[in-house]
Amino acid sequence: MLSAALLTLLSFGLLFLGAEWLVRGGAGIALRLGLTALVVGLTVVAYGTSSPELLVSVKAAWAGQPGISVGNVIGSNIFNIAVILGVASLIRPIRVQSSVIRRDAPVMLAVTLGGLAVLWDGAVSRLEGGLLLVASVVYTVWIIRAARKEAPGEDEGLKPLGVGRALFFILGGLLVLAAGSRLLVDNSIIIARALGVSEAVIGLTIIAAGTSMPELATSAVGAFRGQSDISLGNVVGSNIFNILFVLGLAAVIHPIAGAGVRGIDQAFVLGTAVVLVPLMWTGRVIGRKEGALLLVSYAAYLWLMWPKG
Template identity: 70%
Template sequence: MLSAALLTLLSFVLLFVGAELLVRGGVGVALRLGLTSLVVGLTVVAYGTSSPELIVSVKAAFIGQSGIAVGNVVGSNIFNIAVILGLASLIKPIAVNATAMRRDAPVMLGVTVLGILVLLDSTIQRWEGVLLFLSSVIYTWWVVRDARKNSEPSDDAKPMKLWVAIGFVMAGLGVLALGSQLLVDNAVFMARTWGVSEAVIGLTIIAAGTSMPELATSVVGAIRGHSDISLGNVIGSNIFNILFVLGLASIIHPIHAQGLSWTDQGALLLSAIALLPFMWSGRQIGRSEGLILLAGYGIYLALLWPKG
């Protein structure tokens, strides 16, 4: 049991390192292809920090661990808003970008509702996965098109050489694959040892572990005063998790989401809804809102864990 816990901690480190390599390489490739820094932040960074969720959920779906595949996404989205934005806003109140209020936060709420509707029958069929996946492509195209139309290229961007950036991407994917292997295998072992469901493990331990890149990115962004990074990273990751991660995982193998309760889906929806008035209130997420988010997550954990 101790070795499984240590290997799980090691997997968190590998997932963090792998996502960092992937994000750096992806940004380098994107800038070399002429994308603006704004587009890179809205897409590559947000999606890159969600790469652990993608790798873990796809692997779990492939080997038939549907509870982990879905629990990972739902738990990560709750964790991203309640814990990551909660901690980031405690460090420094998060100023809210007008575009995030007007476009991205409402889209995230709509995507959350779509995800819950898809999960009503506790199953995600391949055709539903295709719908989610295509929606992620459309959203990304929309963001890139809108950002290119309303922003100028960065003159001071100094992207790394293309072959170096590609090397970072490949190395990141390799480390992520290894980290996901360790995380899924040992989390399943601990779930069986503790007598809790795979869904609970996915909603808590795995969700927190795969959200480490988002946590690091948002907290560092808050410390350095880059509120747009902290908020945009979380919103973009939550959209990507439902549309792309669940979509691709269910295309590979139809998902049966046993173990996911109305409490979990309610917490997912409530966290997305709560973010909207917090953003509109003074156009910032303050420390008081951060405390509310963290307290809400504590209540959710108290309701969740005994059911295993």
């Protein structure tokens, strides 16, 4: 089990490095196309930092491990709001643009409800997965078209890159992510069996935290630099992407059945999404007190869901 734990830690590093390269390449091209910093955070950065969730869930679905596949998505969405926004807002209060409250947060809440409706019977068919994929494409096209009406954001810590260099980062990032995701899934299963817990619990905790490391690093750095658009857009966009694209693609590749996600997990993923909306409304700032509350809620979730004794 010790070697599995060490390899799991190594996989965290690979996932972080791969996502960082993917984000750098994708954001560099997106900024050349004139997208705003908020939209880059909602799409390119969010999708890039969610690429570990994508590869891990797809690999788990292909290998017939639905608990890991679905648990990773649900656990990552809880982690993104409760831990990542909690940490980022403790570093520096996050200012919220009106467009996030008016447009993006309601979409995230609606997508969360839709994802839970699909998972109501504990299964996701290929048809349901296909519908989620279509919805992800519609959302991405819509958000980019909406961005054309907004002023391009500059000086947000992201820089345009040459096409050749951007492609190098994108391809290199994908290769590193593939290696990291394989290590994480294989060794997390070994740890789950050694601890006597279900694959769903491992997916909701260890794997969810591991695949969310890129989001945590991106949002924390954004908070240090005062880039609220990147920090908040990254989390909101990642949560939308995880349900629509990650869960959708995993189900299309291999229908998911018997995921093992419990009512408490569904309650927390919905609860964090619901609570985030009023937190953003209060002064249009997510302050340090709200961040601390989010972190405490995640600690409570871990205590409630982890097997006792």
